Amino acid sequence: MSSQISAGGSEQAVFFPFLFLHAHPIHRTLPGRLLGCNCLKLSRTRNRCEAFPFISLLHFAFFFFLQLVDTFSLHVTWSRGKPGAAAREFHGPTAVIEAFHHHTAPAMLCRRAPPAPAMALQPISLLSLVLAWGCVASSSLWHTAVAPPQDLQITDPGLLGSLDIEWKPPPNIQTSNGCTVKYKCEYRNAGDREWKVIFTRKLKLRVGFDLSRTAEVKVQTLLKGWCTNDVEVQSEWLYATFRVPLQGKLESEVQNFHCIYHDWEYLKCTWQPGLLAPRGVNYGLYYWYEGLEHTVQCDHYIQDHGVNMGCMLQNLSQAEYKDLSICVNGSVAATLLRPLYATLRLHNLAKPSPPQQLVVSMSAAEELRVVWSPPGGQTPPQCLEYEVQLAEEQGEAKAAWASVSTQVETAFTISRANRSRVSCVRVRGRTNNFCADEGFWSEWTQECFSVSRKEVKQLFILIPVILGLSSSLLIFTLIGQCKKKSPAGKPSHTLVGC
Numbered sequence: 141m142s143s144q145i146s147a148g149g150s151e152q153a154v155f156f157p158f159l160f161l162h163a164h165p166i167h168r169t170l171p172g173r174l175l176g177c178n179c180l181k182l183s184r185t186r187n188r189c190e191a192f193p194f195i196s197l198l199h200f201a202f203f204f205f206l207q208l209v210d211t212f213s214l215h216v217t218w219s220r221g222k223p224g225a226a227a228r229e230f231h232g233p234t235a236v237i238e239a240f241h242h243h244t245a246p247a248m249l250c251r252r253a254p255p256a257p258a259m260a261l262q263p264i265s266l267l268s269l270v271l272a273w274g275c276v277a278s279s280s281l282w283h284t285a286v287a288p289p290q291d292l293q294i295t296d297p298g299l300l301g302s303l304d305i306e307w308k309p310p311p312n313i314q315t316s317n318g319c320t321v322k323y324k325c326e327y328r329n330a331g332d333r334e335w336k337v338i339f340t341r342k343l344k345l346r347v348g349f350d351l352s353r354t355a356e357v358k359v360q361t362l363l364k365g366w367c368t369n370d371v372e373v374q375s376e377w378l379y380a381t382f383r384v385p386l387q388g389k390l391e392s393e394v395q396n397f398h399c400i401y402h403d404w405e406y407l408k409c410t411w412q413p414g415l416l417a418p419r420g421v422n423y424g425l426y427y428w429y430e431g432l433e434h435t436v437q438c439d440h441y442i443q444d445h446g447v448n449m450g451c452m453l454q455n456l457s458q459a460e461y462k463d464l465s466i467c468v469n470g471s472v473a474a475t476l477l478r479p480l481y482a483t484l485r486l487h488n489l490a491k492p493s494p495p496q497q498l499v500v501s502m503s504a505a506e507e508l509r510v511v512w513s514p515p516g517g518q519t520p521p522q523c524l525e526y527e528v529q530l531a532e533e534q535g536e537a538k539a540a541w542a543s544v545s546t547q548v549e550t551a552f553t554i555s556r557a558n559r560s561r562v563s564c565v566r567v568r569g570r571t572n573n574f575c576a577d578e579g580f581w582s583e584w585t586q587e588c589f590s591v592s593r594k595e596v597k598q599l600f601i602l603i604p605v606i607l608g609l610s611s612s613l614l615i616f617t618l619i620g621q622c623k624k625k626s627p628a629g630k631p632s633h634t635l636v637g638c
Contacts, residue, residue, distance in 0.1 A: 389478060485577075
């Protein structure tokens, strides 16, 4: 039987005589299990060695020791070390095996027996040496390095910073032996701390960069499957950089470029003229995302004294969760201005409206219940999280706000022990981390002041008491006046209403 391992296009066959393991008693002993005598097993699909190099070396050393015992016919005497215990004697390799099998005691003595007529290598020793060599050789093949990709190139198709990254597969790579080849591509702009990562089986990608800085890319090969014993093997990295020639001075580039995706409905971008921008400069914003055939110019500018200082972009739902490449350029007679490049992700720029219909009520358990509704617009309700803040009474001092919860639910309960000090509640929302990496908080809801439940109960009790006393006093007064009579038993005068 044989096991074939292919890496990098070369094939080697290693033959393993492992049937004797089931016939020899060593595979059932303690040292046999510790030293990897069960390192070989028959796969349902192929025969292969699954030992590690370290175990294989121990395996080799143990069988080499057996060869010495067998060759020199060592006589082994061992006992359990108990007083009066009879010693047991064995000869040859069986002595060592049986000693370990019976959990050898601290007392063991080896002495040389009379020499045998011939000291020839036994067949089992030869098989052991071949087996140990086979395991070590096979294990070394598993860690064969895979070559990196070839001919890594970065090209600019003229899409405002969306660059094409392309490479060729490593030489002599084979995927027909149950192995999968993938590629790990990492990219960033020079100066960024973190790399963006893409795993792919393709040989070409299109990703966004800031063309005002150098683009850095590295790619490596990932190989995993039967040919690597299901262990992922990684190649060395292949590097490449790209930079476009820039025009104009850096100080002529627009400043304070800022974009917000309001309610997932429209994108508003604003900027300020560059420090060296001359008067009368005419700025323009261009954009592109996957799905557009060519770059598109903004058709709704925000102006200040006739100068374009911002842009409103609508109908961008097709650009969500994609790279949106933007360029803001300026033109003026006889002056070159530095263009600004940016790659945006709309979901990371989303800013919702404030939550709606904030209601504060008192429950039967005298707990303060705060309930609100998601904001309007196109913001997905399942993509929102909320921050709840409370203000506590501070006497004449201004109340201080304190955050008490950040949650996805649209309700919050204030316990009875704390609600008596609450003077105001407010809520705001933003895109949660299930839908975006970051986002902008909305504005706060209108402040809502509450009344203590204790004060409400006292007020409800006091008002009926006052009304009852007043009514009783009025009735008794009227009755007294109506029954007032003269000394002869006749009324002295008539009262209206009696």
